[in-house]
Amino acid sequence: MIGATQGAGCFGAAYEFLFNTSYQLKKAGLRGRVPLTYVTAEPFLGHFGIGGLPGGEKLLRLFLKKEGIEAVTGVAMEEIAPGKLRLADGRNLPYAYAMIVPPFTGQEVVRSVPGLADESGFVPVRDTYQSRGFPDIYAVGVAAAVKVPWTAAIPVGVPKTGFPTEVQARVAAANIAAQIRGEEPAAHKEFGAIPAVCVMDAGNNGVLILADRMLPPRKFGVMIPGPQSHAAKVMFEKYFLWKTRHGYVRLP
Structure with a gap:
């Protein structure tokens, strides 16, 4: 059983783990003996915490159907007990192995400062x-x-890792430098206006996710499946680890 609970902020990681697990089981000749279930707080497949993209739900359903994976969407999780996942609607889902993406939670050291953090x-x-x-x-x-443009009835977070964090960090760094120089912060970028750029690995397959904005309303958004996305993800991982190990922090 693989999934992402309410408040999770990186549903893409759950999908990657799901499809890579299926691929590795097939390589080991065990896929037919291991039923896989994807459980998620997303209201529909391909929501990703960003409201979904055109054709995303259909594409993810095709991926799951091809891999023989059952999906349970729009559910909150009550407890992960040994061998049993308890849902808020009273259902119990048995499992032999589970990986659940937990919710993002703020740190107590931040929450304890009056006026700094919200209730979360x-x-x-x-x-x-x-x-x-x-x-x-x-x-x-x-x-x-x-902030997200949907109601609290959809208890999904938004991705705050990877490319969005890099964009936020560049804006913050420019403004910190400005303050040190005695100037007013001049760099601005709303989170929802950050472009969505993601390569989702899926075993020997993958999906390239592109949109002009992280959150709707958008002018365009696409999901492009194919093995080229898997190859791109592997190449990026090798490049990123190489530049990190050698301290080439100024490289893109």
């Missing part, structure tokens, strides 16, 4: 990534509170 422990920020209460404090990535 995340820092409300301006589009400069300065704290709304403390302009000399910055928060990006998983530390920042992000």
Whole structure:
């Protein structure tokens, strides 16, 4: 059983784990003996915490059908007990092995500062990534509170890792440098306006996800499946590890 619970902020990682698990089981000749179930708080497959993209639900359903994977969507999880996943609607789903993406939660050290964090422990920020209460404090990535254009009835987070965090960090770094020089922060970028750029690995397959905005409304958004996405993900991982090991931090 593989899935992502309510409040999870990176559903793409759950999909990657799901399809890579299926692929590795097939390579080992065990896929027919291991039923796979994907359980998610997403209201539909391919929501990804960003409201979905055109054709995304249909594409993910085709992927799951091809791999023989059952899906349970739009559910909250009550408890992960040994051998049993308890859902908030009263259902119990048995499992022999499970990987569940947990919710992002704020840190107590941040939550304990009066006026800094919201009730969940995340820092409300301006589009400069300065704290709304403390302009000399910055928060990006998983530390920042992000508003979404859907109701609380859809308990999904938004991806705050990878490319979005890099964009936020560049904005914050430029503004910190400006403040050190005695200038006003001039770099701005709302989270929802950050482009969506993601390569989702899926065993020997994959999906390239592109959109002009992270959150709707958007002018365009596409999901392009194919083995080229898997190859691109492998190449990027090797490149990223290489530049990190050698300290080439100025490379893109």
